[in-house]
Amino acid sequence: MATLEELEKRIQALEDIESLKKLEAQYLNNMNDLKSNDELFTEDATIHLHSFGQFKRGSQKEVESMAGVRERVATRRIAHYAIQPVISVDGDRASAKWIMYINNWDVDTPQGQGFRQVVGLHEQTYIKQDGEWKITSNKYSRPYPPELKCGELYTKGSSWNVPLK
Numbered sequence: 100m101a102t103l104e105e106l107e108k109r110i111q112a113l114e115d116i117e118s119l120k121k122l123e124a125q126y127l128n129n130m131n132d133l134k135s136n137d138e139l140f141t142e143d144a145t146i147h148l149h150s151f152g153q154f155k156r157g158s159q160k161e162v163e164s165m166a167g168v169r170e171r172v173a174t175r176r177i178a179h180y181a182i183q184p185v186i187s188v189d190g191d192r193a194s195a196k197w198i199m200y201i202n203n204w205d206v207d208t209p210q211g212q213g214f215r216q217v218v219g220l221h222e223q224t225y226i227k228q229d230g231e232w233k234i235t236s237n238k239y240s241r242p243y244p245p246e247l248k249c250g251e252l253y254t255k256g257s258s259w260n261v262p263l264k
Contacts, residue, residue, distance in 0.1 A: 115188045118232050119195060119225060126234070127179040140234045141226060147238040149219070176204040181221055191227040196220065199239065217241065 101109070122139060129136045140146075140156050147153040181197035199221040205213045224236045 112188050115193065115227070115232070116186050119186055119188075119193055120184065122225070122232050122234070123181050123184070123195070123197065123221075123223070126237075127181055130179050131177055136234075140237070141228070144234055145236045147236075147240075149239050149241050178202045193225040193227075193232070194223065195225070196222050 126136055126139055128134075129139075137156075142156065144156040145153065146156060178201070180200040180202075182200070183198045184195050185197075186195040187193060197220075199219045201217040201219070203215045203217070205215070219239055219241045222236075222238045222240075223234050225232050226235050227233075
């Protein structure tokens, strides 16, 4: 039979996992709305966004990269979905891997309106600061299939880029 202390630790772990799921949901909702995620990250967080590069939070490279993201998606409606989380909590530190789907509905392309779905891997590490979870590293990669670069399917056109008519 579990002791009271063991049960308290297990309950805390479940509460932490739920908090991390909510943090991921807030991150993705902000991405969908092209809002800032600054309050979700630690001051020294590292960010790696596939073809947009790797940078430290608050750096000039982050500012330029995020401006590039906003410009690139200006004519799109985007929805991010993170599923199948594998979350590990160890005290005030945690990590997670999520399968991420990104749906793009582009309303202004040379071919007319189009839809594209991208599948990737979202990996994050976290720290609990003053009772609140924050992202310390954020990595998005596209290992499925490994030889394609972000945007390649869209620019070359394929069955993944389906015209909306």
